[in-house]
Amino acid sequence: MNRIYKTKEEIIKRAEEILGFTLRNVINNDTVSGEIEDNLKKQGSNRKGYYGELVEEMVFNQKPNTRNEADFPLAGIELKTTPLKKDKTKKFSSKERLVFSKINYGNIVEEEWASSSFLKKNNFVLILFYLYEKEIDLLDYIIKYKHELDFINGISAQDVLQIQKDWEFIVNKIKRGEAHLLSEGDTYYLGACTKAKDSSVTTSQPNSEIPAKPRAFSFKQKYLNYIVQTKVLNNKDEEVKPISSQNKTIDEIVVGKLNRYIGKTDKEIVVKLKLKDFSINLKQYRRMLVNRMLGAKTSRIEEFEKSNVELRVVALEPTGILRESISFPKFEYKDIVKEDWETSEFRSLLEERRFLFIIFQKIKDSEDIIFKNFKFWNFPMNDIGKVKDVWEETKKLIKAGNIVKEIKKDKNGKEKKLTYFPGKKFNGIAHVRPHARNGADTTELPVRDRKTGLNKHTKSCFWLNSEYIRNFFEN
DNA sequence: GCATGATCATGC
DNA sequence: GCATGATCATGC
Numbered sequence: 121m122n123r124i125y126k127t128k129e130e131i132i133k134r135a136e137e138i139l140g141f142t143l144r145n146v147i148n149n150d151t152v153s154g155e156i157e158d159n160l161k162k163q164g165s166n167r168k169g170y171y172g173e174l175v176e177e178m179v180f181n182q183k184p185n186t187r188n189e190a191d192f193p194l195a196g197i198e199l200k201t202t203p204l205k206k207d208k209t210k211k212f213s214s215k216e217r218l219v220f221s222k223i224n225y226g227n228i229v230e231e232e233w234a235s236s237s238f239l240k241k242n243n244f245v246l247i248l249f250y251l252y253e254k255e256i257d258l259l260d261y262i263i264k265y266k267h268e269l270d271f272i273n274g275i276s277a278q279d280v281l282q283i284q285k286d287w288e289f290i291v292n293k294i295k296r297g298e299a300h301l302l303s304e305g306d307t308y309y310l311g312a313c314t315k316a317k318d319s320s321v322t323t324s325q326p327n328s329e330i331p332a333k334p335r336a337f338s339f340k341q342k343y344l345n346y347i348v349q350t351k352v353l354n355n356k357d358e359e360v361k362p363i364s365s366q367n368k369t370i371d372e373i374v375v376g377k378l379n380r381y382i383g384k385t386d387k388e389i390v391v392k393l394k395l396k397d398f399s400i401n402l403k404q405y406r407r408m409l410v411n412r413m414l415g416a417k418t419s420r421i422e423e424f425e426k427s428n429v430e431l432r433v434v435a436l437e438p439t440g441i442l443r444e445s446i447s448f449p450k451f452e453y454k455d456i457v458k459e460d461w462e463t464s465e466f467r468s469l470l471e472e473r474r475f476l477f478i479i480f481q482k483i484k485d486s487e488d489i490i491f492k493n494f495k496f497w498n499f500p501m502n503d504i505g506k507v508k509d510v511w512e513e514t515k516k517l518i519k520a521g522n523i524v525k526e527i528k529k530d531k532n533g534k535e536k537k538l539t540y541f542p543g544k545k546f547n548g549i550a551h552v553r554p555h556a557r558n559g560a561d562t563t564e565l566p567v568r569d570r571k572t573g574l575n576k577h578t579k580s581c582f583w584l585n586s587e588y589i590r591n592f593f594e595n
Numbered sequence: 596g597c598a599t600g601a602t603c604a605t606g607c
Numbered sequence: 608g609c610a611t612g613a614t615c616a617t618g619c
Binding site for chain 1: 610611614616617
Binding site: 545557 | 596597598599600601602603604605606
């Protein structure tokens, strides 16, 4: 007879029993039901979410429900399965975000955080981490660790406060009728990630006629990884330190640290911070100065790493213009031609990343710079269509092997390749430019370039135009 | 002055 | 050795 697990203790004990095993171990291979076999075939072995259903059925002997309550309502336990991956140094880290319940746009606008359906359902989450490996059957993933995520006692008050603010930010956006503009980069630890089988699926929202993508609450991958490292694996990284232990949100912490320096020159800041032996010749002088302004003890800041916030130090010209555009990681020509925009790397990156711009301004005829301001920023989804145009054009050119327009020599006899890639004037928002160590630093092309005849080209990346970014620095 | 290609410098 | 933040150099 299949055992039923009812109490919290029974369920956690059962989870412990299966650690180190695969689902195929847990059930005994020949009893894989015809129904499950059929499902695995039909859905391919990779349908996301199916693994969780299998665990519920095979390990806990219960049929998954879609009711808006915890998976084990009597015990008050929500069960989640999520993959771990091995990085280059063979360390485990979270492979994906941890997805919670779907956001019901219609109902959530009536909710308050303390009595929210989110907290109710996810009050106590039992997480099973399995080891993801490419090209192996779902039934053969090893279930490695379990973690009991207790929202009330298991997360620091500081993090809970940030999660609450994130939740409120998302709900307020829906209240304003902007569910279609939600973006993971809006928030810090708790994000609103898209949730649909197909990216073209949309749903209605209460205060606007514009259809929105269905979304779910989730812990960002980085935040989940923080939990994995510190609470599951106990791998405390001494290089990563928080800049505040106070019960404040990340916004408040940064405002509290940086406001006092606005309008001061770098030299004045050095004096104010009583930094000795701190010279303009230091490596990464500006970046180091900003670290000290933030009160960071090491160069890696816990609050930013947990929330996928990226610090960028920029310097406006004395006239106020921003000369340099913002670069992103280089892309692989081979990969981009296989991608679709909606699920592409660049689109995900743009949506998920949050920036903290630290804005200095150069002074005419002086070496000094002034700390003008700082700005949290993430890409506004209103403009995402324009980036899509740049991306599609780029993909088209690579696919056609139509990249190099002309090879020129400069006065030093150095070759310079002019390309057809969308430049800064393409649409004012994004463009493509080289991003390499030098001209010889190339990467493979899927199709030989017509002009050069080569199957490789200088590494390139997408850039956000300097003027576009500059617009967001006002006020 | 600006667009665009190219590359430096650091850190992992 | 490579990724990537940051910036330089050239030529129209």
